[in-house]
Amino acid sequence: MLAIRGLRKSFGGRTVLDGFDLRTEAGEFVALLGPNGSGKSTALRCAVGLETPDGGSVDVDGTAAMVFQKIHLVGRRNALDNVCSGALGRLPLHRSFFFPHQIREEAMQCLDRVGLADRALDRCARLSGGQQQRVAIARALCQRANVILADEPVSALDPQAAVQVMELLVDLASAGLAVVAVLHQPELAQKYAHRIVEMRTAVAA
Template sequence: MTTDTAREVLLDVRKISKSFGDRVVLRDMSMQVHAGEVVAFLGANGSGKSTTLRAVNGLIEADSGDIEISGVRLTEASGARRSEARRSAATVFQKIHLVGRRTVLQNVCAGGFARLATLRSVPPLFGTELKEEAMACLDRVGLADRAHDRAGSLSGGQQQRVAIARALCQRPRILLADEPVSALDPRAADDVMALLHELAVEENLGVAAVLHQPHLARKYAHRVIGLRDGNLAFDAPIDDIDDAALAALYV
């Protein structure tokens, strides 16, 4: 796989660093995600992969450096503009966080909350327009037929696809997937990564996925960012990375 670097840059991370107490977890990390590509983050536990995504989605603040999302430089944007930019980057987590007793459709509708400024609390009923959009998102991930089932009745792989549909209901430009398949069996993991690749290519989304499975990165990523001890080891198209370079991330 190759990446056309002329494509629109949706995420631009420039020299961000982060420490927790005396422990440095990121040092001058820079990377980009373009429209239409899957970027996989690989590295051992504690190498800084998830920290990078958490700095992007606002769960933590970087100690230094700049982040630009959808053309908005976060360090210079107003609070409202910064929030709007961050809403264009939806996150899919390792822990899926569906409300098991609610229907699949209700869970996906919740993805629309971030962009509906008039909502101040969870309404008892979702509007028709939002339900229709949520159904379209479920259809996109192949689960429209399960819309009225309880979310807790689905398999792990199906629940993660619902979580992706929920993220799509946010109308993002970027999907940040933080270890999205680590709790899944191999077949379900393959299905979820295939879906993320399909969304990038067919919907022109940027996908940044933290993985612990180099073989999935080789199969589905256009580009791989390797991290080691908080440092960028490499950032290259997947076809330019040999197995030795991948293995060296884990020694």
């Protein structure tokens, strides 16, 4: 569950979020739509702790993980190692260069969940854009997240890959995760999301 109440955020005197509220339950897939500058990405970044809001509150029942438009995988490393990196936050520093067997097993399960267990040892640079995005989602799962925040996860993908990623996000919600995705394609939001939240550009004070 994710509960955002009265979120406010400004950058350089420009108001981006002004009293934004959002509640997402486990098992729900919510799409955020709206024009550029309406604060969609900022809301997710505040929710996951990448930005500090000026006001309001964010409550997460469990752990939230972010999936980005720019996928931020290490291209020279294989898919399995990239997914293992999702566990870094719970490993001691001296174990951060060599992932223990139990982490690698968990990462393999995450890759299997996104349909890429057979590509575990492939370098990420050799994977397609859609496959890379699914690896990024598997990495979020390896953080043991029960809230997935996806910032334009399909905007850089071809239509077939976009459908695969959207279907994966729906499946994750059906499995009990809370999923919030920023989208710029209303037709995808209408087809796949359980609920659509439309955001508008905040009026500067």
